[in-house]
Amino acid sequence: MHYNLGGTGELVVSGHEPIRLSPHMLIIAPAERPFHITAFDPDGRIPMLKMVDPQPSESGELVRYVAGSDKPEVTLVCGYFQAVYGTTIGLFSGLTSPIVEHFDAEDQLDQKLKSVLDELAGQQVGVSAMTTALLKQVLVMLLRRSLTSTSVLGERFSMLSDPQIARAFSEMVNRPGAPHSIRSLAQAAGLSRSSFMARFADLIGESPIAVLRQLRMRQAAAMLASNCQLSIDQIARSVGYSSRSSFLRAFRKVYGMDPSAYTENERP
Numbered sequence: 001m002h003y004n005l006g007g008t009g010e011l012v013v014s015g016h017e018p019i020r021l022s023p024h025m026l027i028i029a030p031a032e033r034p035f036h037i038t039a040f041d042p043d044g045r046i047p048m049l050k051m052v053d054p055q056p057s058e059s060g061e062l063v064r065y066v067a068g069s070d071k072p073e074v075t076l077v078c079g080y081f082q083a084v085y086g087t088t089i090g091l092f093s094g095l096t097s098p099i100v101e102h103f104d105a106e107d108q109l110d111q112k113l114k115s116v117l118d119e120l121a122g123q124q125v126g127v128s129a130m131t132t133a134l135l136k137q138v139l140v141m142l143l144r145r146s147l148t149s150t151s152v153l154g155e156r157f158s159m160l161s162d163p164q165i166a167r168a169f170s171e172m173v174n175r176p177g178a179p180h181s182i183r184s185l186a187q188a189a190g191l192s193r194s195s196f197m198a199r200f201a202d203l204i205g206e207s208p209i210a211v212l213r214q215l216r217m218r219q220a221a222a223m224l225a226s227n228c229q230l231s232i233d234q235i236a237r238s239v240g241y242s243s244r245s246s247f248l249r250a251f252r253k254v255y256g257m258d259p260s261a262y263t264e265n266e267r268p
Contacts, residue, residue, distance in 0.1 A: 001081055002027040002037075003113050007074030009039040013098050017226055021074055024110065026142075028092060028099040039073040077113045083139055096174060097222070101142070112137055162203055164189040168196065172208070176215040177240040182208060216240050217254040220247070224263045232259055 002011060004025045010018040011027060014034040019027060021037075029035060083092055092099075103109045112134050119130045168189040172180060185208055186196035200208050216239040223235050230238070236247035251259055 001079050002029065003077045003109065005075045005077060005110055005114075007039065009037060009074035011035060011037050011076075016098060019098060019100060021076075022102070024103045024105060024107070026101045026103060026109065028095065030095045030098065031092070037074070037076065077110075077117060079116075081135060103141075107141065109138065109141060112141075162199060164191055165196075165200055165203055168200070168208070169204075169211075172212050172215055176212065176219050177238050179240065180212055213250050214254055217251055220251060220259070221255065221262060224259055235259070 004021045004023055004027075006023050007021070009021045011021055011029075012018045012035060013029045019025075116131050116134045119127050119134070168185040171178070171185065171188050182193055182197065186193045189196050191199065197208065200211075204211055220235050220239045223230065223238070228235075232247070233244050236242075236244055239247070241247035241250070248258065251257075251262075255262055257265075
């Protein structure tokens with residue numbers, strides 16, 4: 001987890017496009033992915049010093065990484081964490097792409113994270129309980145944000161009212177290109193085919209296949225927007241389509257245009 005206290009720069013998670021940092025931005029990155037942070041000059045144009053892949057402290061103590069000796073141009077609070085709903089559902093365990101959310105100063109998220117740092121630095125009695133309580137407040141803020149967010153964050157939390165559907169949905173989000181079927185998803189949820197379809201539709205408002213198509217097309221769109229060198233056929237296969245024509249029909253249904261037109265629209 002990375003929270004930008006102030007300044008401008010970029011955070012690059014291995015395998016993904018650079019994320020331009022702005023104040024009060026919160027980024028949750030996939031586990032075990034190398035990353036680096038680059039600061040920019042005060043005008044936000046020239047890359048300055050780079051901090052490469054900070055590692056968690058084996059002792060669990062607070063570690064400060066500093067690049068350079070001048071006043072910092074970007075300052076972040078970074079930490080490794082695990083969030084579990086109930087006893088089985090890891091909220092971010094299968095995350096494949098960074099989640100980026102923009103908060104405001106009025107949200108006071110920075111104050112909560114600074115309090116976590118103060119607790120870790122002080123190492124007083126009850127430090128574990130205090131830091132856990134503060135981080136739970138941060139997760140509650142994320143939960144509230146998910147109610148209006150259009151990012152993957154909203155999907156991560158929307159399923160929690162039905163843990164069985166959440167397990168199946170997690171499979172769809174984490175591996176949209178896998179050969180999912182109603183039968184395999186119902187098995188993942190531990191439900192009969194009819195019960196799974198009814199409960200999924202009640203919770204989401206759409207059928208599992210319709211939602212799976214949207215997830216696959218979103219992944220395809222992200223690949224197109226990133227200017228990857230894969231062909232349309234290769235992208236189609238990577239998101240679960242063996243037929244080019246079926247992929248094109250699905251893409252048009254979701255985005256109202258062909259992949260080539262979408263790519264043109266997304267170019268800067």
